Amino acid sequence: MFSELSLAPRYGLDDESPWLRGIDPLRRYWICVNGDPRSLRAMSGLATQSEEAFQQAMCSFRSLAIGQELTLPAGMSDRLTIYCIAQNCYAIADRSTGAEVWHLFDTESLESLLLTAHPDWQCAPQHLNLGRSLLTAAWGQSSVPKAA
Numbered sequence: 133m134f135s136e137l138s139l140a141p142r143y144g145l146d147d148e149s150p151w152l153r154g155i156d157p158l159r160r161y162w163i164c165v166n167g168d169p170r171s172l173r174a175m176s177g178l179a180t181q182s183e184e185a186f187q188q189a190m191c192s193f194r195s196l197a198i199g200q201e202l203t204l205p206a207g208m209s210d211r212l213t214i215y216c217i218a219q220n221c222y223a224i225a226d227r228s229t230g231a232e233v234w235h236l237f238d239t240e241s242l243e244s245l246l247l248t249a250h251p252d253w254q255c256a257p258q259h260l261n262l263g264r265s266l267l268t269a270a271w272g273q274s275s276v277p278k279a280a
Contacts, residue, residue, distance in 0.1 A: 150164065150167060150169075151163055151164050151165075151166070151167045152164075152241075153169070153172060153262065154255070154256065154258070154259035154262050155177065155245070155248050155255055155256075155259060155262075156174075156255055156259055156260070156262040156263035157254075157255050157259075157260065157263055158176075158179075158207045158208070158263060159176075159177040159178065159179055159206075159207055159248050159249060159253075160174045160175060160176055160177055160207060160262070160263070161174070161175045161176075161177045161245055162174050162259075162262050163175065163235060165233075165235070173226055173228050173229075173235075174228070174262070175212075175224060175226050175228070175235070176206035176207045176208065176210040176212060177206060177207065177212065177245060177246070177248060177249065178204050178205070178206060178212055178245075178246050178248070178249035179205055179206050179207045179249055180205065180249045180250075180251070181251075182251065183250075183251060185205075186249055186250050186251065189204050189205075189246065189249065190243075190246060190247075192204070193214065193242075193243065193246060194243075196214065196216040196222070197216060198216050198217070198218055198219065199216065200215075200216050201213055201214065201215045201216070202214045202216075212224065213225060214242070215234070217236065220238050220239050221236055221237075221238065222236070222237050222238075222239065222242050223235065223236050223237075224237070224242075
């Protein structure tokens with residue numbers, strides 16, 4: 133399953149398609165699947181409580197070898213698992229649609245996402261609305277499941 137060489141398409145910072153919509157204050161990564169804005173996914177990102185925890189997480193990511201996985205703390209007591217698929221190819225599993233989908237990233241793009249866990253990082257003002265959109269959607273749903 134793992135290889136030294138991977139030809140799989142992956143998200144990169146120099147992509148022509150705008151796959152990254154933004155990162156909200158809770159460090160959720162808002163990704164347009166394959167650059168399609170109709171397929172927007174919010175994935176919990178790395179969350180650290182201190183400078184030391186942040187540095188340890190970044191060192192652990194940088195030392196991943198092919199075939200290894202790394203589980204890190206994410207927002208709202210969630211976990212972020214990163215899989216090293218091949219050289220310069222990492223995967224994050226997304227279960228938001230019910231079926232597990234792996235989003236592939238190159239080293240530079242995934243490291244850039246992880247860097248937002250730094251305690252001094254602040255999201256862009258226009259990305260505040262990304263988090264608000266989840267709240268708005270949650271308010272529109274009933275809190276009690278309907279009986280069949």
